[in-house]
Amino acid sequence: MLVCGVLAGGGALVRPAAAAPQPAAHAVPATSADDIGRLADSPAQLLAYIQAASRNQDYEGVFMYQQGENTQSSRMVHVVDASGERERVETLDGQPRIYLRHNDDVQYLQPDRKIVRRDSRHTVRFPGLLQRGPAQVLGHYKLKVLDRLNREAGRECRVVLLEPRDALRYGLRLCVDTQTGLLLKEQTLDSARRIVEQVSFSSVRLGKDVDPARVDSSWDTGDWKVLQPSMKPIDLLAQGWRIAMPEGFKAILEVARQIGPASGGAPHVVSQMVLSDGLVAISLFIEPYDASRHRHPPAGPIRHGAINIYGRRVAGYWLTALGEVPIVTLERLANSARYIAKPPAGAAH
Numbered sequence: 267m268l269v270c271g272v273l274a275g276g277g278a279l280v281r282p283a284a285a286a287p288q289p290a291a292h293a294v295p296a297t298s299a300d301d302i303g304r305l306a307d308s309p310a311q312l313l314a315y316i317q318a319a320s321r322n323q324d325y326e327g328v329f330m331y332q333q334g335e336n337t338q339s340s341r342m343v344h345v346v347d348a349s350g351e352r353e354r355v356e357t358l359d360g361q362p363r364i365y366l367r368h369n370d371d372v373q374y375l376q377p378d379r380k381i382v383r384r385d386s387r388h389t390v391r392f393p394g395l396l397q398r399g400p401a402q403v404l405g406h407y408k409l410k411v412l413d414r415l416n417r418e419a420g421r422e423c424r425v426v427l428l429e430p431r432d433a434l435r436y437g438l439r440l441c442v443d444t445q446t447g448l449l450l451k452e453q454t455l456d457s458a459r460r461i462v463e464q465v466s467f468s469s470v471r472l473g474k475d476v477d478p479a480r481v482d483s484s485w486d487t488g489d490w491k492v493l494q495p496s497m498k499p500i501d502l503l504a505q506g507w508r509i510a511m512p513e514g515f516k517a518i519l520e521v522a523r524q525i526g527p528a529s530g531g532a533p534h535v536v537s538q539m540v541l542s543d544g545l546v547a548i549s550l551f552i553e554p555y556d557a558s559r560h561r562h563p564p565a566g567p568i569r570h571g572a573i574n575i576y577g578r579r580v581a582g583y584w585l586t587a588l589g590e591v592p593i594v595t596l597e598r599l600a601n602s603a604r605y606i607a608k609p610p611a612g613a614a615h
Contacts, residue, residue: 300444302424306411312426313400313409316440319447320394322346326480327419327470328358329392333463333572343481354481355391366483375483380490392465393449395440395545398518402544406431406514407438416441418450419467428545433457434512434595435543436572446472454572454590463572463590496524500537507552510602512595515541515548525553541599548589550599555584567593581605 305312326343339358344351355365364375374383390397412425423441430437437459441451451466500522502509511517519540537552568575576587576596580603587596 300424301447302411302426302442302444309404309409310400312411313396313403315447316426316442316449317394317396317400319443320344320449321351323446323448323472324474324476324478325448325470325472326476327467329465329467331463331465339468343476345476345478345481347478352478352481354483364483364485375485375487375490377485380487381493382487382490383493383495385495392452393467395449395452397542397547398544400544402516403428406435406543407545415444416451419470421445421450421470423450432513433592434514434598435546435591436462438545441466448472456592497521502537502539502552505537506606508602508604508606509539509550509599511541512548512591512598514543515599516543518542546590548587548591548596548599550603551586551588552583552603555579555582567597569593576600578603581607 301315302312305315324345326341328339328341331338331340337359340355341358342353342355344353346352350369351367353365353367357363361376361378364377366373366375372385372389374385375381376383396403407428407430410427410429412427414425416423416425418441422444424444426440426442428438428440437455439453439455439461440449442448443450448470450470452464453461454463456462498521500520502520517539519538521538523536523538525534525536534553534556539550539552541548541550566577568577572590574589574591574593574596576593576599578585578600583605585600585603587600589596
């Protein structure tokens, strides 16, 4: 299945995210006041504050990812030193998977297979929030800071809502630490405000209570196989594709990937476009149609909690749209795609 092949290197990823420029880092002030409440009248500053809190302070803890009846727990350590950001995330359920990041240098470790997958693109992860700058987000979401305070992981947090302005997006309910601005809990809500997915810290330590040594890998990977992603920039428009973006989404990445076979067969090249509205991301994968490979998933929608998938055949290609958005958004994107074949070289006009 294409989606599994592309995401297989993710290991400890809790959700798909776009490789995107990060908002500029700003120091997170140490306060004893509720800065979340104070910034309630300045939505852009509040979003920037939450994002900066995930990047510019030391913290470690265990977080739980829940989707329906499925849960996954992971341990995270994040430290900031003279060399920049360093982060380690390790799954605590099933086979161990370790995510290591030093600024934009990323490694995914699979100890059971002695494999290291390298990447040079930092993706947005919990407790990070923004794919792009706050201004783009607020064009499509309304931000509300509620009066009530909650407690998560033993810490007081303020409830913040990001409500979509249309039916193309899910909403988010956040609980933000009142002392530091760190995101402690994130819930994805459908149009009826039902929770379709959530990720939250069950325990967390901050500041001087964090041991920087815990960010290092405990595995000796000297003799492991290192896999480097095979990607190159492409221009889908120049290749003959005409794709209408859902309202508010912009293309932020277009690449060709070489995907290894899931079971037998030869590797094949997949084109990928990543779109974002500033808060969430959508990936559109395009590959030559193969009847034996594209029986699963079938054409049409597949729902998996907040992550939806929509497949469709266009000319001699198979398109797969994937993202944490309502299925109508993926359907609109995939059904807008048209392929205009180029005339053969030297053909008469």
